[in-house]
Amino acid sequence: MRRLKGIIRKEKPLVIGISANTGSYLNGLKIVKKIKDIDKDIITVMGGTHPTIMTKEVLEEDGIDFLVLGEGEKTTLDLMDSIKNNKSIDEVNGIAYREKEKNENKIKINESSEYIKDLDKLPFPDRTLFPLSFYEYPASILMSRGGCSYGCDFCAVNNIWEGERRFRSPNDVAEEVKHLIRTLKTREIGFVDDIFTLNKEYTRNLLKSLDRIKTPFKWTCATRVDLVDKPLLQKMHKSGCSGIEFGVETGSQRVLDSINKDITVNRVKEVVKIANEIGFNTLCSFMFPLPEDDRESIRETVGFMKELKGMGANLIMSFTTPYPGTFLYENADDIGINILGSSWDEFDAKHLLIDTKYLSEKELKEMFKKITREVGLKK
Ligand code: SF4
CATH class of the missing domain: 3.40.50 (Rossmann fold)
Structure with a gap:
């Protein structure tokens, strides 16, 4: 201040x-x-x-x-x-x-504004206006914006954005990478889109544009396990992708199905295995708790986390946050959960903010401590 x-x-x-x-x-x-x-x-x-x-x-x-x-x-x-x-x-x-x-x-x-149709017309963000030394990853790039064709219950993306996902041209994204290499002297880029491979055709074209950049650089991204395959992962790795994050959320298929995530635990295992064999630094992110979680599903999740860790994946677990606009926030009563936070400050994925249909706040706090110890998660 x-x-x-x-x-x-x-x-x-x-x-x-x-x-x-x-x-x-x-x-x-x-x-x-x-x-x-x-x-x-x-x-x-x-x-x-x-x-x-x-x-x-x-x-x-x-x-x-x-x-x-x-x-x-x-x-x-x-x-x-x-x-x-x-x-x-x-x-x-x-x-x-x-x-x-x-x-x-x-x-x-006032009336809503129209979305910008041609995102390439936007200038690159002027990062020099920020105190870059405060930022862990100053060289992050957003290549698309808009809604998502999936509808996970915990995600607000489709309430924030209406309409289809709009992409910058691969060439424009590659130009921003070059700009960052030149101005920040960075050799590490973080693509911060929620699903890097949402459109496989676009991803392949983007990789071609990235491959034309002469200065070697590494990059990271996040995506869904059902939107990658071995050939695409190999291409991404060849283009400099060193780290990839997959939203796994839970190790219980029953709970996964209940949040509309539309993936399977088996697919997670297959993809993590492929990614690790190719040489990615693989990060699997989990959420705690989910509304349908009970003791059994938490046990399954802990077992699954250990299995993925044994396969070489890194793990991260965040508290489920019922952001305004999400299905969880809007329908908490109907799905039988209580929103526990008393201040918006706590909506940061670092506070326990929901209980579940089957587990109380007290039980969940104890379980979280136990999971952290048992799986070896860093706080
Ligand atoms: S969590 Fe990811 S896949 Fe699910 S709705 Fe949000 S952006 Fe789409």
Whole structure:
């Protein structure tokens, strides 16, 4: 917060924008309040997943002047143009605000903005504006955005994005890789899309573009076990992919089926075996707990984790987080779970936030400690 004061004094901004997901939202709110304490005339704009889904609740808070909903680039530009040139705010699609002059309490949500069709038109993010030394992986790239053809109960992607997934051209992605190699001198890129191989044809074309880059570099990605096969994994490895994360979630087929994940534990084993043989650093991510978990399914999961570990996979286990917009959040009562958190700060996958139909909060806390010890997970 002290840095914030210094920055505001130096830059004298007209507008400050803050991006907030559910876990960082309250911190964002603190920053907004601090900004207004320093200078109440600075216009504050908040965007990100949390304001997009919890629009009305967020606008109830003092200090936030505008919300940018959904895809932010064009909307933010339109909003800035409108503020700077005193144009009517009514014309800016994709924003929400309180109509202060007309009626203090009336929340106005403008028409949605259209999604950007050609993502290649967007400039690369200017990472030099960030304190890069604070970031563990500064060289991360997003190559697509939009909805997902799957509908896992714990995932909010289809509430945040409507419509199909839009991809940048493989060439544009490769240009960004080259830009990062040149400007950050990085040799490690992290593709942060939730499913790197969502479209296999696209993936193959992207690999061809990456192969044309002369400077050697390594990269990592995440995907689903049903969207890779041996030839594709071999190609990815040859193109420099050193690490791959698979969303496994649980070792119980019954529980997997109950969350609409649409994969099988057998497929997980097959793919992890292939990936390890090829030479990937394989990471399997699990969630704890899931609504249908009972003692038996947790036992199965522990057994499965040990088996995957024995095959050479690395493991990670996060607490299931019922983010606003997810099936879990919207239907908690119907599926028989309680949401345990008392603050949005806890929605960070590091807090136990749900109990299950069969296991209480106390039982789950004890079990989590036991699993961590038994499987050898790092905290
Ligand atoms: S978890 Fe992955 S596969 Fe499931 S809906 Fe979300 S993005 Fe799609």
